[in-house]
Amino acid sequence: MKNAALNYRHLYYFWVVAKEGSVTRAAERLDVAVQTISAQLALLEQAIGKALLAPQGRRLVLTEAGRVALGYADQIFLLGEQMQEVLAETDVGRTMRLAVGISDSLPKLIASRLLDAALKLPQKIKLICYEDDFESLLGNLSVHKLDVVLTDRPVPSGTTLRVFSHLLGESEISLFGLPEMAKRYRPKFPASLNGAPLLLPTRGNAIRGRLDHWFENHDVRPDVVGEFDDNALLNTFGRNGVGLFPAPSALAKDVREQFGAVPVGELAQVREQFYAISNERKIKHPAVEAILSAIHGKEFMR
Structure with missing residues (x-):
């Protein structure tokens, strides 16, 4: 039997309850009745066919299925928040957002020079940089939290993540x-x-x-x-x-x-080699394409 379409409002209520640890605190945060949240959680569990939360003393804790669901909910609602930010920025002077992960092993002077080409675009760029270890950055890239990762190594062969290496120089x-x-x-x-x-x-x-x-x-x-x-x-x-x-x-x-x-x-x-890692075989973000153009134009070596 085909599963019913997921109700994202129900999923959002579950997400808030999981973060707050109780239906009561979630109700206060969302400014809705406790009964409303309880009813919608029940409908979500019925639609999924698994219990997501279980009582433990005065708190609710995640079941194994709940932990899996929360991981996906985190990605879904984080992307939703990012979408709102991007749309808001688009209304104000058509700002382009570029979220970059920078490997902690990459020389910061290299990262700065690579990103300089993006900042020279005629369109205004809002640059958001995150520094972390290589594996964590790849994970965030694979779920579209980042537009590109700059690092000193290619993606290892055999990875299950759908991310791709582009040698910059x-x-x-x-x-x-x-x-x-x-x-x-x-x-x-x-x-x-x-x-x-x-x-x-x-x-x-x-x-x-x-x-x-x-x-x-x-x-x-x-x-x-x-x-x-x-x-x-x-x-x-x-x-x-x-x-x-x-x-x-x-x-x-x-x-x-x-x-x-x-x-x-x-x-x-x-x-030492320098790579851009993307979640597409062909990089489509205009700011990242500007980085590649600068490299190919030898600006990087000046």
């Missing part, structure tokens, strides 16, 4: 340090790196394995004084003179301006 990697430190370690590079204080990404970072391999191939053993999940924090410690740190060679000017650091030496054949 790549850059050689150099080691940077404050001028006095760079002056000390630049002569006889890379042999000078033996015992040199070094700040590196943690081993879960896409570039870390390539760095370790390079050190091994050149028979150098630096003193790794810090490892960081967050690239911005790594750069902050580098700016404070704690150690040498890796960054894309293409950003040497930006690294000097923002962190006061200069190149010590380039790690030949160690490259």
Whole structure:
């Protein structure tokens, strides 16, 4: 037998009850009678054919089916709120909203340069950036909470998520340090790196394995004084003179301006790649297309 069409008002009442933990508090929040909510919850459970909530003392708790339903309800009503925001913005000067997820391992200077192309569009852009780990960002992208994810790695093969990788570009990697430190370690590079204080990404970072391999191939053993999940924090410690740190060679000017650091030496054949991840095979958002156009036009490498 075919299931009846889902009543989204009933689902919304369930969502509020689940968030509030009781029908009484949900009724106060929604300004409706307790009996109204109870009746509509009963109709929802009848339509689904499963109990979604169960009493536990004075509270209502989710059943297993309720936890599954709540996950979908979260996505549905979050998207509804975002739709209202986008429509409201469209009425005021035709603002375009761009929700971007930025991987915590991606150099922030890279992210800034990539997004600069979108901000130069004639149409006004409202940029909303979220920083998180790679897996969490992909999950949010797959349910359309984000328009695009900027990261340093492609989507792993075999993923069940319908998201797609777009290579934006790549850059050689150099080691940077404050001028006095760079002056000390630049002569006889890379042999000078033996015992040199070094700040590196943690081993879960896409570039870390390539760095370790390079050190091994050149028979150098630096003193790794810090490892960081967050690239911005790594750069902050580098700016404070704690150690040498890796960054894309293409950003040497930006690294000097923002962190006061200069190149010590380039790690030949160690490259960092940059990707846009979308939930469509072809990127359709005008602001994201502007990012791709800038990359293809070589603006990124200037």
